[in-house]
Amino acid sequence: MKNALKNNGLSLFFGLIFILALVGQAITGLAVFNEEQAAAGLEGINFAQYVTSSSFTVDVSENWQSEYLQFLLYIIATVWLVQKGSPESKELDNPGIESDEEQLIGEHANHKSPAWAKASGWRLTVFSNSLGATMGLIFILSWLVQSVTGQTAFNEEQLRNFQEPVPWPEYLASPDFWNRTLQNWQSEFLAVGSMVVLSIYLRQRGSPESKPVGSAHDDTGATG
Amino acid sequence: MNTGRCSSTFNSESPSRLLLAAAALLVLLAASGCAPDATRAASVAQDFHLAIAASDWSAACALLQPATREKAAGQDGGSCETGMESLHLPNAGALGVTKAYGREALVEFEGDTVFVAVSGSGWLVTAAGCTPRGESPYSCEVGGK
Incomplete structure (x- = not known):
């Protein structure tokens, strides 16, 4: 049990602070909603x-979709794009999906490789893209949820103010939908871009997200 | 002993399964959305207009939200019933479309539009005798802006 906790400390830590933050959002969101009521x-x-209302669900899902979009883009963009000096980037001369040998797949798989990495055909294709596909699926689902619950929350407010509600297709083109979407996207893109650039020149000793402290600024792809 | 998928043993697939389950939960919440009962909302709006048609002002006032009841009474200290009697609400006519979102609904009749909101376990009228004004709030005889 102690080993299990230690070996999964990172996911457990983030799982815990996620739940605490979500509960905090629910409590404060309820207070705001009731003030409006x-x-x-x-x-x-x-x-x-409140936690089963569209108001809460749209606030949650609009953040979720942007986070998963951020990671989806990062996962896919780092296959093809490189950044000199960044530990977030691959080596400058190695963009692309790399060789089977480098990826330990097919005949180059070892005895510890996952079963689908040793396979060929559609199973290898699916497994080779499973991380990006899963992030993409969660992004699409979260964005869809944002649009549906966002329309309900928007129309609830319209009716509270004695204004005409709008149908879903019209909501998809509305400022409310795109403002909720883009205000999240811009912050995610800024954070990722900052990480790529700042990690060229700055260090965090012991973190795999940083280069070793003594690495040169133009040392690309190194992690400490 | 590992008892299979319900085991408490950690494995590398757990986080992604958890995330997918959480996303599925969000989809379910969105789909169910604790959808309001539009039929009951329409029924309250109909009862309100039946009371008006019967000049049963106290029944009509009982179907108003407290804040709307106060507005109907006016600022000269009169009662809701007196206020309602002095208004000339249009004949509702046949029931049309009901648009319900969250805790609010708009009930369209042939000759009127009524706004209702959830109160306790039911619905109460927040505005009646309403006519649309484009993107601005409806203009209402009872309640409204």
Whole structure:
């Protein structure tokens, strides 16, 4: 048990702070929602009603979709694009999907390689792209959820203000949908871009996200 | 002993399965969305108009949200019933489309539009006698902006 905790410390740590942050978002979101209800002369709702509401779900999903888009783009872009001096980049002369030998697949797989890495055909293709595909699937699902719950939350506010609700296709072209989307995208793209560039010149001793402290600034692809 | 997929043993596939499960949960929440009961919303709007048609002002006032009831009473200290009697709400006519989102709904009749909102376990009227004004809020005889 102790070993299991130690060996999975990173995922457990992020899982825990994710849950704490989500609960905090739910508590503060409920307070904001009930303030708006009170301002309109309507009664407040309880915690269970709020966490199953469109207002809460759209706030959660709009952040989820942007995070998964960020990682999807990063996973795919780093296959083909390189950045001199960045530990986030591959070596400058090695862009692309690399050889079977470098990727330990097919006849180059070893006895510890996953079964589908030793396979050929569609199973190898699927497994070779499974990380990006899963991130992409979660991104699409989260964005879809954002659009559906965003329309409901938007229309609920429209009706609270005695205004006409809008159908889903119209909501997809609305400023509300794209403002929610783009305000998340820009922050994700900035954070990734900053990481790529700052890690050229700055170090964090012991972190695999950084180069070793003594590495040269133009040393590309090294991790410490 | 490893008892299979429900085992507490950690494995490398768990995080991605958890993420997919969480995404699926979000989809389910979106699909169910705790969808409001549009039929009951329409029914309350119909009852309101039936009360108006019968000049049963106290029944009509009982179907208003508290804040709307206060507005209907006016600022001169009169009652909701007196306020309602002095208004000339249009005849509703046949029930049309109901658009319900979250805790709010708009009920369209042939001759009127009524706004209702969830109150307790049911729905109450927030505005009636409403006419559209483009993208601006509806103009309403009872309640509204």
